[in-house]
Amino acid sequence: xxxxxxxxxxxxxxxxxxxxxxxxxxxxxxxxxxxxxxxxxxxxxxxxxxxxxxxxxxxxxxxxxxxxxxxxxxxxxxxxxxxxxxxxxxxxxxxxxxxxxxxxxxxxxxxxxxxxxxxxxxxxxxxxxxxxxxxxxxxxxxxxxxxxxxxxxxxxxxxxxxxxxxxxxxxxxxxxxxxxxxxxxxxxxxxxxxxxxxxxxxxxxxxxxxxxxxxxxxxxxxxxxxxxxxxxxxxxxxxxxxxxxxxxxxxxxxxxxxxxxxxxxxxxxxxxxxxxxxxxxxxxxxxxxxxxxxxxxxxxxxxxxxxxxxxxxxxxxxxxxxxxxxxxxxxxxxxxxxxxxxxxxxxxxxxxxxxxxxxxxxxxxxxxxxxxxxxxxxxxx
Amino acid sequence: xxxxxxxxxxxxxxxxxxxxxxxxxxxxxxxxxxxxxxxxxxxxxxxxxxxxxxxxxxxxxxxxxxxxxxxxxxxxxxxxxxxxxxxxxxxxxxxxxxxxxxxxxxxxxxxxxxxxxxxxxxxxxxxxxxxxxxxxxxxxxxxxxxxxxxxxxxxxxxxxxxxxxxxxxxxxxxxxxxxxxxxxxxxxxxxxxxxxxxxxxxxxxxxxxxxxxxxxxxxxxxxxxxxxxxxxxxxxxxxxxxxxxxxxxxxxxxxxxxxxxxxxxxxxxxxxxxxxxxxxxxxxxxxxxxxxxxxxxxxxxxxxxxxxxxxxxxxxxxxxxxxx
Numbered sequence: 069x070x071x072x073x074x075x076x077x078x079x080x081x082x083x084x085x086x087x088x089x090x091x092x093x094x095x096x097x098x099x100x101x102x103x104x105x106x107x108x109x110x111x112x113x114x115x116x117x118x119x120x121x122x123x124x125x126x127x128x129x130x131x132x133x134x135x136x137x138x139x140x141x142x143x144x145x146x147x148x149x150x151x152x153x154x155x156x157x158x159x160x161x162x163x164x165x166x167x168x169x170x171x172x173x174x175x176x177x178x179x180x181x182x183x184x185x186x187x188x189x190x191x192x193x194x195x196x197x198x199x200x201x202x203x204x205x206x207x208x209x210x211x212x213x214x215x216x217x218x219x220x221x222x223x224x225x226x227x228x229x230x231x232x233x234x235x236x237x238x239x240x241x242x243x244x245x246x247x248x249x250x251x252x253x254x255x256x257x258x259x260x261x262x263x264x265x266x267x268x269x270x271x272x273x274x275x276x277x278x279x280x281x282x283x284x285x286x287x288x289x290x291x292x293x294x295x296x297x298x299x300x301x302x303x304x305x306x307x308x309x310x311x312x313x314x315x316x317x318x319x320x321x322x323x324x325x326x327x328x329x330x331x332x333x334x335x336x337x338x339x340x341x342x343x344x345x346x347x348x349x350x351x352x353x354x355x356x357x358x359x360x361x362x363x364x365x366x367x368x369x370x371x372x373x374x375x376x377x378x379x380x381x382x383x384x385x386x387x388x389x390x391x392x393x394x395x396x397x398x399x400x401x402x403x404x405x406x407x408x409x410x411x412x413x414x415x416x417x418x419x420x421x422x423x424x425x426x427x428x429x430x431x432x433x434x435x436x437x438x439x440x441x442x443x444x445x446x447x448x449x
Numbered sequence: 450x451x452x453x454x455x456x457x458x459x460x461x462x463x464x465x466x467x468x469x470x471x472x473x474x475x476x477x478x479x480x481x482x483x484x485x486x487x488x489x490x491x492x493x494x495x496x497x498x499x500x501x502x503x504x505x506x507x508x509x510x511x512x513x514x515x516x517x518x519x520x521x522x523x524x525x526x527x528x529x530x531x532x533x534x535x536x537x538x539x540x541x542x543x544x545x546x547x548x549x550x551x552x553x554x555x556x557x558x559x560x561x562x563x564x565x566x567x568x569x570x571x572x573x574x575x576x577x578x579x580x581x582x583x584x585x586x587x588x589x590x591x592x593x594x595x596x597x598x599x600x601x602x603x604x605x606x607x608x609x610x611x612x613x614x615x616x617x618x619x620x621x622x623x624x625x626x627x628x629x630x631x632x633x634x635x636x637x638x639x640x641x642x643x644x645x646x647x648x649x650x651x652x653x654x655x656x657x658x659x660x661x662x663x664x665x666x667x668x669x670x671x672x673x674x675x676x677x678x679x680x681x682x683x684x685x686x687x688x689x690x691x692x693x694x695x696x697x698x699x700x701x702x703x704x705x706x707x708x709x710x711x712x713x714x715x716x717x718x719x720x721x722x723x724x725x726x727x728x729x730x731x732x733x734x735x736x737x738x739x740x741x742x743x744x745x746x747x748x749x750x751x752x753x754x755x756x757x758x759x760x761x762x763x764x765x766x767x768x769x770x771x772x773x
Contacts, residue, residue, distance in 0.1 A: 155518075155522065157518075184552065184553055184554070184555050185555065187553045187554050187555070188554055188555045188557050189554045189557040189558050190557075194521070194558075195550075195553055195554050195558075197546075198545075199541065199545045199546075202510075202514065202541060202542060202545055202546060203546070205510065205511055205514025205515055205517070205518065205542065206514060206515075206517045206518035206521070206546065207518060208511070208514070208515060208518060209514065209515035209516060209517055209518020209519040209520075209522075209526075210518035210519070210521070210522050211518070212515060212518070212519065213518065213519050213522055213523065213524050216475070216500065216501075216524075223518070235510065236510050236511075236514065236542075239506075239508045239510055239511040239514070240511065240514070242506060242508070242511075243505065243506050243508060243511045243515065246505075246506050247503070247505070247506075397555075398552075400555075400556075401551050401552040401554075401555050401556045402551065402552050402590050402591050403551070403591065403593075403614075403615045404551070404556075404559060404613075404614035404615055407643065407689035408643075408689065408693075409689055409690070409692075410689075
């Protein structure tokens with residue numbers, strides 16, 4: 069009988085900025101002061117938007133909303149590593165990542181106001197995926213297309229720790245490896261899949277090691293460290309652009325609820341929440357930037373004021389657009405050309421509801437014209 | 450010019466010609482490359498287009514999910530699911546993503562994917578190789594579902610499916626792949642999606658069928674009594690459904706029989722009858738009859754012939770419609 073070890077693996081953990089905000093120069097990405105401040109501004113913008121959105125939901129002005137509080141570094145750090153023309157395929161909690169990609173705030177709000185206008189694609193961003201874990205295959209498809217076309221671009225897909233229990237996530241990683249797809253799998257391991265803790269989700273010691281079975285590289289990074297996340301994602305994208313997909317596990321924490329329909333007090337302790345509050349990504353980064361002389365009380369107040377104003381304007385704009393929703397438009401985009409049965413059903417709908425203003429894809433204006441005004445992007449310009 | 454070829458060859462011809470016409474067309478799936486597909490529908494395509502024909506890992510959800518990403522970013526994916534009953538493992542990708550990407554992004558992204566798959570019984574295949582799930586696909590908004598019954602239509606409809614900007618489920622009746630040689634136009638040949646065809650004119654009763662059941666229907670009316678003058682309609686695209694052609698015929702004949710291989714309950718016959726009730730009820734001289742498979746899992750092949758409607762059962766359905 070022969071027994072020998074035929075496989076072994078290890079998973080690397082990376083951190084650039086530790087909990088005390090000390091920087092490891094060897095790991096830190098080369099970013100200028102302006103970029104560092106932009107990271108900070110985006111994280112503050114995402115955090116404040118989440119707070120305002122939850123408040124709006126509580127007042128009945130917004131539908132279900134999934135806040136990303138605590139995950140700003142994982143999202144801003146990674147999304148900023150993707151080139152603007154490269155595709156980002158989000159899950160449903162990627163507000164911060166989409167802001168970093170320049171997505172207009174009112175569109176994010178429209179989606180939670182129950183309007184398809186909020187999922188209109190602007191730039192190389194897929195719309196949110198409400199099913200959990202099925203969208204990594206779409207990024208793999210995009211990234212496989214890049215391999216076939218011989219283009220050195222990649223796609224990046226976001227999903228959570230719970231999604232990795234879905235078969236499609238494994239299929240996506242396995243197929244990506246087999247087909248040399250240019251894709252980075254970015255798992256935000258935020259410790260909770262609604263009320264199911266990470267430890268009940270899988271017996272695997274890390275999420276990153278799920279890459280091993282697919283034959284692709286897996287790496288773990290401190291997800292509350294924007295600089296570490298940026299460095300790791302930048303390297304992963306570089307690898308992916310050459311046909312070697314990577315799974316990045318960003319260790320972080322969902323500090324708020326799963327969605328506004330959820331109450332985390334039912335299933336987790338205040339001690340745990342307090343422990344992660346102390347590791348808050350924005351507080352850590354702020355401490356670092358203060359030590360570097362890039363931020364002081366006055367500049368922080370200026371940024372807060374700017375963010376507050378931008379969000380207030382965009383909330384107004386979102387509400388204006390909401391008033392112009394045309395129900396009959398639900399018939400207009402099912403197929404590139406509406407079928408005769410859909411035309412019949414639309415006419416019937418208009419007859420029964422008294423008609424009113426309607427548009428068709430051919431004669432209609434774009435959603436933005438209907439909603440009025442130009443874009444206000446998340447990117448500071 | 451027309452060639453006498455089999456349906457599977459007509460399908461291969463359509464794929465070949467569409468790949469030659471449009472560089473964005475990618476053909477991929479399990480065993481479609483080196484071996485040319487288990488039914489040989491993609492035979493020799495890889496030799497002609499080595500960079501556009503791919504064998505994928507064995508993963509139906511992946512095959513359909515990859516198409517969403519490819520289709521939304523400039524490719525025209527034409528995938529093969531080896532047997533229709535394994536498409537269930539990717540059904541969620543169709544329902545949750547491929548068919549609704551256009552409407553949920555208000556037209557800013559679309560998925561011009563064609564999913565080819567052999568379906569239906571009659572070839573004494575293994576368990577779960579013979580189902581007819583067209584009603585399930587027809588129930589999905591944003592999807593088109595096409596079922597050719599003959600070689601020329603297979604070429605023409607597949608060409609249209611590949612060119613369609615939306616996802617198309619293309620169900621190929623396995624039993625017809627090699628059933629006969631038929632005249633198929635050479636070169637460009639398209640059959641519009643969503644148009645039924647009156648394949649036999651008649652005055653006494655309308656018989657609606659598609660896919661493999663068309664041949665059974667023609668066989669049933671062909672050896673009928675001289676006084677049974679049946680009009681036969683090949684639906685060809687089951688969704689969107691060309692009910693006008695059916696309604697016009699029913700208004701003329703006053704009687705109708707719908708034939709399908711799929712189970713009866715919530716099958717497409719129910720939809721066709723509902724549309725007749727909506728728009729041609731007062732032309733009817735008898736209740737609409739349906740001749741269908743039974744509400745049982747498709748049996749192993751020792752009982753396959755008992756399950757599938759054949760000329761005899763169709764003939765009895767026509768007689769019921771005529772005698773009422």
